[in-house]
Amino acid sequence: MIVRVQENLFDAGAELNSFAKNQPTVGAIVTFTGLVRDVAGGLQGMEIEHYPGMTAKAIEAIAADAQNRWSLADVLVIHRYGTLHATDPIMMVATASKHRADAFAAADFLMDYLKSRAPFWKKETTGDGASWVAAKDDDEEALNRWS
Amino acid sequence: MIVRVQENLFDAGAELNSFAKNQPTVGAIVTFTGLVRDVAGGLQGMEIEHYPGMTAKAIEAIAADAQNRWSLADVLVIHRYGTLHATDPIMMVATASKHRADAFAAADFLMDYLKSRAPFWKKETTGDGASWVAAKDDDEEALNRWS
Amino acid sequence: MDIMYFAWVRERIGLPKETVETQAATVSDLVAELVAREDRYAAAFADITALRVALDQELSDFDAPLAGVREVAFFPPMTGG
Amino acid sequence: MDIMYFAWVRERIGLPKETVETQAATVSDLVAELVAREDRYAAAFADITALRVALDQELSDFDAPLAGVREVAFFPPMTGG
Numbered sequence: 223m224i225v226r227v228q229e230n231l232f233d234a235g236a237e238l239n240s241f242a243k244n245q246p247t248v249g250a251i252v253t254f255t256g257l258v259r260d261v262a263g264g265l266q267g268m269e270i271e272h273y274p275g276m277t278a279k280a281i282e283a284i285a286a287d288a289q290n291r292w293s294l295a296d297v298l299v300i301h302r303y304g305t306l307h308a309t310d311p312i313m314m315v316a317t318a319s320k321h322r323a324d325a326f327a328a329a330d331f332l333m334d335y336l337k338s339r340a341p342f343w344k345k346e347t348t349g350d351g352a353s354w355v356a357a358k359d360d361d362e363e364a365l366n367r368w369s
Numbered sequence: 370m371i372v373r374v375q376e377n378l379f380d381a382g383a384e385l386n387s388f389a390k391n392q393p394t395v396g397a398i399v400t401f402t403g404l405v406r407d408v409a410g411g412l413q414g415m416e417i418e419h420y421p422g423m424t425a426k427a428i429e430a431i432a433a434d435a436q437n438r439w440s441l442a443d444v445l446v447i448h449r450y451g452t453l454h455a456t457d458p459i460m461m462v463a464t465a466s467k468h469r470a471d472a473f474a475a476a477d478f479l480m481d482y483l484k485s486r487a488p489f490w491k492k493e494t495t496g497d498g499a500s501w502v503a504a505k506d507d508d509e510e511a512l513n514r515w516s
Numbered sequence: 517m518d519i520m521y522f523a524w525v526r527e528r529i530g531l532p533k534e535t536v537e538t539q540a541a542t543v544s545d546l547v548a549e550l551v552a553r554e555d556r557y558a559a560a561f562a563d564i565t566a567l568r569v570a571l572d573q574e575l576s577d578f579d580a581p582l583a584g585v586r587e588v589a590f591f592p593p594m595t596g597g
Numbered sequence: 598m599d600i601m602y603f604a605w606v607r608e609r610i611g612l613p614k615e616t617v618e619t620q621a622a623t624v625s626d627l628v629a630e631l632v633a634r635e636d637r638y639a640a641a642f643a644d645i646t647a648l649r650v651a652l653d654q655e656l657s658d659f660d661a662p663l664a665g666v667r668e669v670a671f672f673p674p675m676t677g678g
Binding site: 422 | 526
């Protein structure tokens with residue numbers, strides 16, 4: 223399991239390749255990459271705040287839960303904080319498994335939990351000013367799929 | 370929609386990056402990469418046969434079906450044929466959407482259909498000789514999830 | 517009519533493609549004609565449930581009529597992905 | 598006891614962290630003490646259903662006891678991913 227919480231930009235393609243290279247006996251790699259979406263009127267920037275003492279621990283607990291639920295050879299989670307710009311990658315999840323169903327389910331699960339259970343908060347600045355992104359009811363409901 | 374059926378090796382990371390670069394208003398990219406799995410005793414090679422007149426058409430029909438079912442900004446499918454070696458990428462699917470649930474569902478759907486409905490056949494050569502990979506009942510059942 | 521064979525069907529029959537003259541009304545009728553020809557066809561078509569058929573490059577089934585069809589392909593279940 | 602605030606909770610209260618002396622038995626009791634202090638706390642805690650709480654860096658809830666807890670954090674629902 224690799225968990226990285228970082229301010230720096232990362233290269234999603236390079237991460238996929240180095241993750242895959244370490245999995246010689248695995249047939250299936252699923253990745254999710256979250257990008258800063260440009261919005262109507264133009265996004266001037268996104269600020270991601272996090273809770274440093276809790277973030278890595280919370281992500282590791284979520285990734286360990288995924289490893290208990292599915293047969294995974296490896297899991298990668300990268301999540302950025304700080305100042306981001308339109309089209310930047312925000313975060314990435316990768317799962318490796320012999321079975322594609324496990325790789326898909328685990329990546330989907332990781333995303334649902336990271337969205338609502340890892341201590342990150344997004345603030346978007348547009349021409350209309352800065353505002354905190356609100357959590358969606360959908361995101362909370364998505365967690366029920368896994369219980 | 371981009372569909373490529375090719376003999377040449379491809380770079381999954383570079384494909385992810387160029388796919389993502391073309392999606393400025395999209396937040397979610399999901400990829401599946403299928404790798405040639407090394408087997409116990411050592412895989413000497415994999416031969417993938419396909420039906421040239423049918424392959425691209427079949428994949429395009431599957432990708433169009435995915436685009437009808439979910440809200441997708443773009444879909445990429447790459448599938449190789451010919452001689453492959455252990456740890457080579459065999460194929461890759463990428464989906465881009467504003468909504469992560471759509472990107473995940475569409476990639477999962479594409480894999481199920483490509484597995485059982487695109488005209489490719491794998492033959493593995495190991496120390497024990499060469500044999501055609503058998504289709505799994507699981508793969509056929511997986512299609513029922515989408516009907 | 518062109519007939520194509522893939523994977524182990526091709527190997528058992530010993531060729532990838534052939535052109536036949538046939539009045540077969542359906543795919544099943546065509547299979548019966550081929551099986552009657554030679555043992556290698558009988559071996560390839562021994563278990564029809566293990567095979568798939570495409571008509572003019574679209575998946576079809578063994579009951580389908582052949583009227584107007586130019587290309588028939590026989591192969592085992594696909595194993596792409 | 599250290600109290601931390603994140604996102605708009607931090608902005609409304611006007612500081613990221615403070616250390617308080619408290620005998621509050623539960624998170625709710627602590628919130629009541631803070632709200633009684635100053636308007637900016639009352640504004641931040643006006644709707645408790647819009648908030649989450651972590652005790653010693655684990656998600657918890659407002660009924661949880663504070664005995665032995667060293668760090669309490671208040672924040673809105675997370676929006677990672």
